[in-house]
């Protein structure tokens with residue numbers, strides 16, 4: 518089994534020194550990489566900027582922006598059997614990146630933002646016989662929203678978790694199938710959940 522994993526946040530630059538991002542620690546994705554390596558899988562990890570060391574034994578690709586994550590994943594996915602998209606990808610980026618440094622104007626400023634490409638959706642739509650697992654971070658109507666994402670991005674399963682997951686050491690997740698059924702429920706440290714997810718995928722794929 519050769520597994521592609523996305524992890525961590527992405528950054529979208531406003532100018533050469535400022536960016537828009539989020540508080541993702543990368544811990545969930547890195548824990549999945551470690552669990553998969555422990556299970557004897559080959560692991561290809563595409564990660565945004567985090568404070569974690571790449572797990573020993575994985576093929577590591579460091580990226581910063583969403584476009585870089587997309588390009589790396591599109592290149593690497595065909596050589597893999599499946600993907601787990603644990604990255605907290607920045608949904609928007611400034612329409613224009615200013616060269617140098619934006620100066621203060623003495624008043625409010627407006628930065629026009631546009632949507633980034635959806636990396637997981639792109640992989641879902643080229644998957645062929647590969648399997649695709651997404652994550653969904655939901656605050657309201659969690660099941661309904663997660664299921665919509667699963668279908669829109671052509672995933673085989675989606676891991677549903679709540680906002681408490683961001684930056685935390687523990688998590689509480691449900692695994693949803695395209696039918697809408699909840700096929701697993703795991704709680705514990707991100708390490709425990711990662712091991713449960715890999716054991717489950719080892720059985721079901």
Ligand code: CTP
Pocket residue numbers: 523583602603604605606607608633634635636637638650651652653654655666
């Ligand atoms: N994802 C991605 N590329 C993006 C946005 C999200 O690959 N540009 C992936 C994430 O890695 C995750 C899944 O899509 O596996 C769902 O991410 P989430 O933020 O929950 O959903 P979004 O589709 O971005 O919708 P929203 O944030 O509006 O709820």
Ligand code: CA
Pocket residue numbers: 606607608
């Ligand atoms: Ca999002």
